[in-house]
Amino acid sequence: MDAFTTLTAVAVPLDQANIDTDQIIPARYLGKLRPEQVDGYFHDFRLDANGRPREGVTLNNPAYKEAKIMVANYNFACGSSRENAVTVMVDNGFRAFIAPSFGDIFFNNCFQNGCLPIRLPADRVARIRVILHELPGAEIAIDLPSQTVIGPDGQKDSFEIDPFRKDMLLKGADEVKITLGYETDIAAFEARQRQEMPWL
Amino acid sequence: MTAPRTMFEKIWQRHVVVDRPDGYTLLYVDRHLMHDGSSPAYTRLKARGMGLRRPDRAAATPDHYVKTDSRTKDVPDPDHRRLLNDITTNCNETGVTLFDLGDARQGIIHVVGPEQGLSQPGLTLVCGDSHTSTHGALGALAFGIGSSEVTHVMATQCLWQRKPKSMRITVDGSLSPHITGKDIILAIIGKIGAAGAVGHVMEYAGSAIRGLSMEGRLTLCNMSIEAGGRAGMVAPDDITFAYLKGKPFAPKGENWDKAMAFWKTVPTEDGASFDREVTLNAAEIAPMVTWGTSPEDVLSINGRVPDPASAPDAGKQENMKRALEYMDLKPGTPMDTVAVDRVFIGSCTNSRIEDLRAAAAVAKGRKAQIPAWVVAGSGLVKQQAEAEGLDRIFREAGFDWREPGCSMCIGVNGDVGTRGQRIASTSNRNFVGRQGQGVRTHLVSPAMAAAAAVTGRFTDVRKLLG
Numbered sequence: 156m157d158a159f160t161t162l163t164a165v166a167v168p169l170d171q172a173n174i175d176t177d178q179i180i181p182a183r184y185l186g187k188l189r190p191e192q193v194d195g196y197f198h199d200f201r202l203d204a205n206g207r208p209r210e211g212v213t214l215n216n217p218a219y220k221e222a223k224i225m226v227a228n229y230n231f232a233c234g235s236s237r238e239n240a241v242t243v244m245v246d247n248g249f250r251a252f253i254a255p256s257f258g259d260i261f262f263n264n265c266f267q268n269g270c271l272p273i274r275l276p277a278d279r280v281a282r283i284r285v286i287l288h289e290l291p292g293a294e295i296a297i298d299l300p301s302q303t304v305i306g307p308d309g310q311k312d313s314f315e316i317d318p319f320r321k322d323m324l325l326k327g328a329d330e331v332k333i334t335l336g337y338e339t340d341i342a343a344f345e346a347r348q349r350q351e352m353p354w355l
Numbered sequence: 356m357t358a359p360r361t362m363f364e365k366i367w368q369r370h371v372v373v374d375r376p377d378g379y380t381l382l383y384v385d386r387h388l389m390h391d392g393s394s395p396a397y398t399r400l401k402a403r404g405m406g407l408r409r410p411d412r413a414a415a416t417p418d419h420y421v422k423t424d425s426r427t428k429d430v431p432d433p434d435h436r437r438l439l440n441d442i443t444t445n446c447n448e449t450g451v452t453l454f455d456l457g458d459a460r461q462g463i464i465h466v467v468g469p470e471q472g473l474s475q476p477g478l479t480l481v482c483g484d485s486h487t488s489t490h491g492a493l494g495a496l497a498f499g500i501g502s503s504e505v506t507h508v509m510a511t512q513c514l515w516q517r518k519p520k521s522m523r524i525t526v527d528g529s530l531s532p533h534i535t536g537k538d539i540i541l542a543i544i545g546k547i548g549a550a551g552a553v554g555h556v557m558e559y560a561g562s563a564i565r566g567l568s569m570e571g572r573l574t575l576c577n578m579s580i581e582a583g584g585r586a587g588m589v590a591p592d593d594i595t596f597a598y599l600k601g602k603p604f605a606p607k608g609e610n611w612d613k614a615m616a617f618w619k620t621v622p623t624e625d626g627a628s629f630d631r632e633v634t635l636n637a638a639e640i641a642p643m644v645t646w647g648t649s650p651e652d653v654l655s656i657n658g659r660v661p662d663p664a665s666a667p668d669a670g671k672q673e674n675m676k677r678a679l680e681y682m683d684l685k686p687g688t689p690m691d692t693v694a695v696d697r698v699f700i701g702s703c704t705n706s707r708i709e710d711l712r713a714a715a716a717v718a719k720g721r722k723a724q725i726p727a728w729v730v731a732g733s734g735l736v737k738q739q740a741e742a743e744g745l746d747r748i749f750r751e752a753g754f755d756w757r758e759p760g761c762s763m764c765i766g767v768n769g770d771v772g773t774r775g776q777r778i779a780s781t782s783n784r785n786f787v788g789r790q791g792q793g794v795r796t797h798l799v800s801p802a803m804a805a806a807a808a809v810t811g812r813f814t815d816v817r818k819l820l821g
Contacts (some may be wrong), residue, residue, distance in 0.1 A: 170673070171549065171669070171674060171677070172670065172674060173549050173649045173651070173671075173674075175649075175784070175786045177784070177786040177787070177788060177789055178786070178787060178788075181788055181792075182612050182765050182766060182767045183766070183767065185392065185767055186392075186420060186432065186434040186435050186438055186767060187637075188434070188435050189395075199787065199788050199792055204774065204792070204793060228670070230549055230550035230553065230583060233549060233550065233583060234485065234580070234581075234786060235485050235691075235765075235784075236483060236484055236485040236499040236500060236501055237501075238501035238502040238503060241501075243721065256550055256553050257553075258553070258583065259519075259553060259554060260485055260499055260584050263500070263501060263504065264501035264503065264504075267501060267503035267504065268503070286625075289699035296501055312356065317377065317378065317379060317517055318377040318378070318379075319375060319377050319378075319379035319515065320379075326681060330503075330507060330515065331403065331506065331507055331510050331511065334381065334507065334510075334511040334513055334515070335383060335510070335511065337372065337513075339513065340372050340373050340381070341372055341381075341383070341408075341513060344372045344383050345383075345512075348383070351586070351617075352470070352611060352614075352617065353414070353477075353613065353727060354606030354611070354613060354614045355385060
């Protein structure tokens with residue numbers, strides 16, 4: 156997994172609340188291999204029935220073309236557990252997401268793919284989105300070691316992250332390998348469970 | 356003396372392998388369910404040169420990509436064909452129990468798990484699918500995970516987790532006739548919102564919940580994810596135990612007694628506290644219908660399409676406008692005047708025997724006015740329904756009686772509507788494009804879906820059945 160330390164990049168605002176992972180990648184792309192999923196990125200959200208870009212959709216604005224950060228609304232990426240919702244974003248250049256809240260499964264899936272989901276207060280996220288609309292192409296600076304985000308207005312905000320997840324991201328660590336280091340504990344658990352729950 | 360604990364707290368504590376000082380927990384997974392979308396997770400496992408740590412704790416069945424008009428694996432799409440063959444190869448190579456196409460036990464994984472007795476009280480259960488919350492209906496801690504975490508479970512039988520918060524939803528009182536688990540969960544989501552339970556494990560309690568059958572509880576817990584919940588659960592009781600007794604993978608003989616002794620200790624203890632409490636009055640719940648593009652956009656069949664002007668803020672107003680435009684609905688329209696083009700009865704939410712009985716009771720002696728599909732949740736549900744003559748009732752009413760699979764809930768197998776179609780669906784998500792590009796989905800109970808089929812519009816099922 157790629158490590159995540161700092162990221163200064165263009166950020167694109169997405170105002171809608173409750174964006175579900177079906178919007179991020181429609182289900183018809185899921186059976187394909189990853190390289191063929193790249194076009195699925197917000198496909199029906201961006202394009203109309205005739206394949207023409209929808210008006211007023213920030214993701215179609217060339218000024219945000221280089222975006223690596225998405226600033227969304229509450230309950231971002233709710234719904235289906237499809238990890239493709241993270242990987243298709245990664246394959247379209249994204250590494251970080253800022254929102255007041257996230258779908259739990261998407262939030263966890265981010266860490267499996269070297270991405271950083273950041274929760275900030277709703278009013279601050281709303282303010283950042285307004286500025287990004289006013290200044291298309293403006294950048295945000297994220298610093299994971301110090302757990303700070305510097306918005307396009309220069310305001311610095313701190314964010315919370317689990318120390319375990321932070322450490323994994325900073326090192327680009329392999330979670331399976333780390334867990335295998337606890338083999339003794341897992342084996343002890345299993346031995347105990349065989350006694351306590353013999354019906355399993 | 357220790358403080359009284361919730362069911363969730365007890366199951367969690369029992370499965371801690373390692374508690375790190377930084378607050379992260381390595382949690383043991385008792386049961387791992389898989390489907391035909393598990394192929395990438397297997398590929399990653401193989402790339403590591405690893406096998407499953409506990410193949411004996413895993414089970415699989417193809418559901419997402421299977422056809423519902425035949426049982427062939429030789430589907431037209433080469434990608435889907437590969438996935439249907441991969442699950443067979445992977446399970447055979449690794450010694451995982453597989454209910455494959457052609458086996459009557461095949462079906463939607465969230466129907467098959469409980470039906471086979473794999474889902475049990477007090478267990479931790481995961482699956483690479485968000486509707487894994489379903490299995491909490493038996494008093495398990497069950498939640499969906501992503502594909503990388505699936506690989507992690509295959510390799511280690513564990514998951515790294517931060518402990519979620521707890522939330523209790525109490526539904527007391529008597530339900531009106533024909534009000535189901537589906538109406539209850541839609542009413543709950545309408546009340547707390549699609550993000551209402553983010554970061555929480557939900558426990559459903561109260562007399563109306565205890566009065567639900569196992570099928571009703573499975574429907575209820577299934578849509579916990581639609582409220583943002585990490586998991587949903589119902590305390591195991593006599594209904595749970597009677598349901599499990601005799602199931603193929605349920606404990607037998609002496610083990611049954613041992614399991615029962617443990618299962619009875621699973622429920623939340625009196626006086627245990629939750630991080631959040633929500634209450635609903637069962638008597639106030641009517642048949643529910645969604646009007647928008649999030650499960651929180653829901654109202655009673657007797658309601659009218661809401662007006663964006665009534666939204667509490669500009670953001671919500673914009674969301675409502677967008678939803679109504681997509682759904683082609685005008686504010687103020689009575690829901691029971693809205694014409695429907697098509698009906699889907701099925702999915703991990705509503706494809707169990709009780710669901711089919713409820714729909715058949717409405718279809719009996721009537722004629723479908725629009726195309727209507729019935730997709731049983733498993734081969735065994737289908738057999739049971741046929742033994743009861745439900746298939747005949749549906750066929751005589753002009754409904755299409757199909758083979759088990761996820762079908763039109765997600766549509767990846769090609770079972771989708773056409774652009775602009777309005778579908779009354781017993782599934783779980785009315786998201787934009789969920790049942791096909793430009794398709795408009797309204798979530799309802801099986802009886803309400805059948806009522807829409809025989810009248811061609813949304814109809815209060817209570818008016819048909821009295």
